[in-house]
Amino acid sequence: MAYYQNQQPVDNTDNEAYIYQIEGSVKGTWYCRIKRHNANGYFRKSLKTTSISEAFKKANRYWLEVRDAEDRDKILMPSSAFTALAQKWFAWREERGREDKTVFYVFKNYYIPYFGSDSVAHINDNRYISFLNDYRLKFPARKKPKLRTLEVEQVHLNSFLKWCYENNHIRRPIRLSKLTLNANDWIADEELVDVGKPERRDLATYEVYCFFRDYFDYHVEWSHPRIPEEPFHVLVNRKRCSFYMKTLYNLCCRTGEELLKAKWKDLTKHESKEKDGAFYISLTVRHGKKVNRNRFDGINHLTYVSDYRYIEMLSRWKTFLESIDFPNGPDDYLFPLKKGRADRVGRRMRERKGLPGEEFTHWDSRAAAAHIKRTRFKVLEWRRSKGPVSAELEQQIMGFTWYSVRHVSIKRMLMTSNFPIHYVAEKAQTGVSMIEDFYWKYMQNPEGRIISRSATISPDKREIQVFTDDALAALSELKRG
DSSP, rough: OEEEEEEEEESSTTTTTTEEEEEEOOOEEEEEEOOOOOSSSEEEEEEESSSSHHHHHHHHHHHEEEEEEETTOHHHHHHHOOOEEEEEHHHHHHTOOOOOHHHHHIIIIHHHHHHHBBGGOOOHHHHHHHIIIIIITTTTSOOOOBBHHHHHHHHHHHHHHHOOOOOOOHHHHHOOOHHHHHHHHOOGGGGBBOOOOOOOOOOOHHHHHHHHIIIIIOOOOOOOOOSSSSHHHHHHHHHHHHHHHHHHHHHHHOOSSHHHHHHHHGEEEOOOOTTTTTTTEEEEEOOSSSSSSTSOOOOOOOOOETTTTTTHHHHHHHHHHTTTTTTOOSSSSSSEEEEESSHHHHHHHHHTOOOSSEEEEEOOOHHHHHHHHHHHHHHHHHHHHTOOOOHHHHHHHTTOOOHHHHHHHHHHHHHHHOOHHHHHHHHHHHHHHHHHHHSGGGGOOOHHHHHHSSSSTTTOTTSSOOOOOHHHHHGGTTTTO
């Protein structure tokens, strides 16, 4: 156990600050201890010097900082090292459900290796410019960054600096100037930046989408050396993936929370004004990156609209949930996930932990992503059983993600259906500029777009599907718009 020695009060602090050394210390480093007024205990910090005069000067400065923080009803924390505060920031974000792999990746690969144990308080525009030219651009973890990538990374750093000030780790607020406004002056070697035109990668084709859709729908002739029939959880996962994929494609939603947190009460059934007996569905989305970003932007929901075929898909899904006793009432999730144990021993174990023996929640993004990742190789093997697979097709199958479905849906509306850009943007709940920026390469036939300027329905309206009352029976309780 360490004991103080040479404890001495700091002048002009009313005996609220002391410097001292640790008994038995070889180096003889000085430390300071400052009494807090708005919290229990003391502010303690190493002064990192063996000079007593220098120790008095540093201790006096820390005393002023502590008092200044207390005047703002803040509790000053002693450490301002970049790495230490970054770890605390990650923990703070996780506690509030803000865990983000992208943010962690940027800090782990760029900011923490460069700034290390440097004080956060020393970061400014000049330090950032040095970081940019001497480290970030010269040693990219993967490839040359686009200016937009650097801009997003700087936003993460500014968020971290704001947190440091608001939580009393630094004395003054720090906000870096916008990179996009200063790029010409700040970036020394423009060859290190990717200046290519924004372009959405071909994550998948419609052909690959059909492979995955058909695999989930028709492929599984279950085969297992010990288990004769498809297990219940495998069946539910397969059906859920099938309906999730078709919903993403039909409604052109974003992947993740937009759909996975949707409930049955968010769906509305609309009777067609074009043809008797036809219906379409609208989905009110209350979650996701475009909704409730803050309480001032006024966007608390988005609305996606299906085509006439979706009503049958929804009816089949609801009928399936009812057949396996999964909840499908107004307040239940559209994509339910069952948690719990079927055996009595397992249920008792959960109950001893204070957990319900069985509960239903929503399928989450992480589980959905993991499932599609596991499925890729199975789809590839299934496709190989039908004939040769080219290297390009194999790459497309192994690169397929849930977002690929939205990509294919948007591309099909532009190229196959020849819908106007503003319609596609409205359907996908995104901006016209996004469609122009990322899908411009699919719209390189201006004459064709002039000739077929808008989508039309034939006089007999055969494109609009009508279903019998029996087919719609499962959706009889769905509210009408």
